[in-house]
Amino acid sequence: MEYTYVRHDRDLQDLCQQLASDEYIYFDTEFISEDVYLPDLCLIQVASRSGLSVIDPKGMLDLTPFWDLITSEHVTVVAHAAREEFLFCFRATGKWPTRLFDTQVAAGLIGMEFPVSLGNLITRLMGERLPKGETRTNWRGRPLSKQQIEYALNDVIFLDSIYQQLVAEIEKLGRTEWMVAEMNRFQQAWEDYSTRPGWRSVSGIGNLNRRSLAIVRELWTWRDHHARSQNVPPRRVLRDDLVVELSKRKSSNISQIKALRGMNRRDLDPYIQDLADCVRTALELPDDQCPVNQRGNANSQYTVLGQFLTAALGSICREARIAPSLACTVQDVRDLVAYHLDGSGEVPPLAKGWRAEVIGQTIEDLLDGSLVVRIGDPRADEPLAFQRLPDPAE
Structure with a gap:
């Protein structure tokens, strides 16, 4: 496995100038978080058409050129489960990656499980298995061994192929705009997490x-x-x-x-x-x-309805080829019930965007009684069936 090992500021600047001509950058990080206040960034792995690179944060003073590259408008950044990668970037620059593509989110948008590990995603799409020999390695230790570096690079060398397959399926399903909306939604949530009262x-x-x-x-x-x-x-x-x-x-x-x-x-x-x-x-x-509790609506009626509708949620999402855990939470369902019945408060997530189209409208039809759920084939993978009732006015 050939790669460039970057450990000094001048080498990072040279790498970023080289990467600036690439349209796609695939990256991942290795960090340690269990014994520090904020996660300790120990390694950055990068893949692009220019080749493979390993950036050693322990050997340089300033990572700003790399984070500026990641947030530039002309580059598409591909990563898997990119929350920590986003937070490293946001804490350093106060900016988002402009064109971020998270392969974990994309997998959920085409009906795969969410969250899915990178290893399972690679196995599903590529038929390959990632080695696990360095799972518990000490990434702070220096020098890093060849085995450690190659283990870390395995997290990025498949991202190009995975990205191409996921993009093709998303476009086939007509969900490109959904993916853009989800990236904005996730990055806003990650920023809120980073800045809200802890x-x-x-x-x-x-x-x-x-x-x-x-x-x-x-x-x-x-x-x-x-x-x-x-x-x-x-x-x-x-x-x-x-x-x-x-x-x-x-x-x-x-x-x-x-x-x-x-x-x-x-x-x-x-x-x-x-x-x-x-x-x-x-x-x-x-x-x-004194602060006010921000928990969701605790009305017992809404809770019962939410529990019932959540049971049907899996069938709705699987029929639409959407991971249920990506689509919404139990609280999201309760919020939609409260909004539909009372018409008060902010518009809930299930009443906006693609979630309204895929899930929200079905739940509202169930609440209105124009749609009913029943047991179809109890031995089928999807035992629940939905039936639309005739309009009494017709």
């Missing part, structure tokens, strides 16, 4: 009242500052379940905080007073300064 991502806060949410926000802010300064994962500083439990107890009493199971760690002792101060600050906030 405390909203604490697990287990869905049923908390406003005062408890205020405590969560204060504790998260303290935890985030501490984790960033120490360059460690925030949950290693204080687990989510402990944050939620402290918010439920609403006590700034140090002895009561220390009595909570899980708070008796020796490394937490120096910070017990800080945690008590966080709780106290939140308890003293005026009511109108």
Whole structure:
């Protein structure tokens, strides 16, 4: 396997000038995230008509020329499950790749499972199997071995062929505009994830009242500052379940905080007073300064209808050759039910774009009673059948 190993700024600039004449760039990254605040970028693998390249971030000062190339208007960037690749680029430049094609998303748009791993996608489309010998390798170690580099490059050498097959199928199904819309949607979601208040991502806060949410926000802010300064994962500083439990107890009493199971760690002792101060600050906030829970509509009627309609969702999506998990979530179905019955709030995802065409209209017809679902052949791969009722006015 022939490749260029890029480890200095001047070499990266030369590579980017060479890649600038290529219409397509296929890339992937290797990173480590389990012991740091933000993922540690360790390697960038690139394939193009110019050949294969490995960019070593540990050996250079400035990756800006590469990220500027990735966000330029004339190049189509192809990657698989590109969330982290996008975030590396966005954090460095504040810009999106203009023409990003995510092969994982594209696979879901033609009816394959979502999310699908790169290895499974390569096997399905190419009949090849990726080696797994370096799955747990330490990408920070230097020098990297030939086996490590070739293992990393295997993640990009098939992307051209995969891209060509996926594009051909998407065009055959008339879904090119869908793919463009999905890339915009995913990149916007990734940007929102990167910039929104992180405390909203604490697990287990869905049923908390406003005062408890205020405590969560204060504790998260303290935890985030501490984790960033120490360059460690925030949950290693204080687990989510402990944050939620402290918010439920609403006590700034140090002895009561220390009595909570899980708070008796020796490394937490120096910070017990800080945690008590966080709780106290939140308890003293005026009511109108406490955050509101942003969970979906909890109406029990909508929940029951959502559960029923979700059961039929798989049949709808498979008939349309769309991965159900790409099309929508259970909450999306509930939001459509609420919007259809009440007509209030923002237009939900299932009432816009291709999702309205493929899924939303069918669900609305079921809610109106003009379409019914029944068991067709119970032994068939798709046992549910849809039947349109005659219009009483005709």
